[in-house]
Amino acid sequence: MLMYRRLLAASAVFALLSGAAYAQDVKTAEALRDKALLDRTAWEITEDLTTTIGPRLVGSPAMERAKDWGVAKFKALGFTNIKVEQFAKPSWTRGEESGELVAPYPMKLNVLGLGRTVPTPPGGIEADVALFKTFADLVAAPESAVKGKIVVITQPMVRTQDASGYGVAGISRRAGPTEAAKRGAVAILIRSISTSDSTVAHTGVTAFGDGVATVPSAAIGVPEAEQLERLSKKGPLRIRLKLASTTDPNDVAWNISGEIKGSEKPDEVIVIGGHLDSWDVGTGALDDATGIGITTAAAKLIGELPKHPKRTIRVVMWGSEESGGSSEAYLAAHKDEVPKIVLAGESDEGADNIFALKLPAGAQGTPFATTVANVLSPLKILVAREASRGGGADISGLEQAGVPSVEMRQDASRYFDYHHTMDDTLNKVRPNELAQNVAAWTSLIYLVADSDIDFRALKPAGAAPAAK
Structure with missing residues (x-):
């Protein structure tokens, strides 16, 4: 019975991704992938954030400038429904x-x-x-x-x-x-x-x-x-x-977001992003200006299509990852929206090449996974057999509330040479590998955004039958 339900779910996904529309989606995803490899938006965002703003510790004047920078960046890149959501966050100063x-x-x-x-x-x-x-x-x-x-x-x-x-x-x-x-x-x-x-x-x-x-x-x-x-x-x-050191128990932080509005199902939302805050040493290039650059650039490239995909893509610049708070604040502000968030993901492991993608539980072995694997294969990215277990600290609240997530696994071999140090600077970012990240995120998010796939309906292998 369980296997039968899984075959039905897989068949449903295949049906939703079949025919001329499916072929066009794949063609568009491949074109976006190839365009992203040559696009410099992510590099320019990373360079601007690390140079214009610098280190971005919660509670610092630089973090407030970063908030304004994020709003201006979203406006300049054509995002809509831009929001600044403030939340209480004690700050610490070295x-x-x-x-x-x-x-x-x-x-x-x-x-x-x-x-x-x-x-x-x-x-x-x-x-x-x-x-x-x-x-x-x-x-x-x-x-x-x-x-x-x-x-x-x-x-x-x-x-x-x-x-x-x-x-x-x-x-x-x-x-x-x-x-x-x-x-x-x-x-x-x-x-x-x-x-x-x-x-x-x-x-x-x-x-x-x-x-x-x-x-x-x-x-x-x-x-x-x-x-x-x-x-x-x-x-x-x-x-x-x-x-x-000193602390201020009465400080605040902000989650900033902007959207590429869906053309047919704008109330169904894909949430992606990186964290805007950083430690006070270095300029937070790998951790996590590149995550901001990668996800913002990916959404911007999709937004330049003649027709937006069906679903809305929301990019969030989370405001307090390093010392916590963003995830809880974001969930509290969007708890009523959770059933309509179809997927979440965060880029927060630097900018070296992605080598594997983990999809939500139940998506493994479906025609959708095969399609994604084929599109990502030229980037030398495999689709893992294991399901995503945690896509990032800032989406952990959404995950716990039942939102499916993805993990883009980056090569972390050298990331922890520079992580949380004064050496986390722009010259550690490799532009070609940064572009590979953007290509992966762009093609994956487009395929989800222009589909009707419901990851919640895909039951993982071995899952218990639903109670009657």
């Missing part, structure tokens, strides 16, 4: 930062405070070091080994194409400060969540534990972490640390 190894000998440390870290006392902190090679070692340590000390975690990150190494190593940043605080530490330094061998440190948000007063938290570059690890084998270490 202050003076310094670190130094004081024993067994003096050595300056290039510390970079983690996002949302609490400050040290004005005079700083000086304490002995409790060094752990992994986060798990810290968790296993008794309080007596940590209390009153500065914790140092030197766990490295593994370089992978699919970014899986980030989730494993990132636990030191996300939960390390809380675990250190539980055990009575006075501060924590982590080896940067990085695949490089650079002394340039990586920032990134850290979490707060329930009922736990967190501790001042910062990252150090890879060579410094390795040096401290070697030194710890020879004897005790002592470090001096000073962090002077």
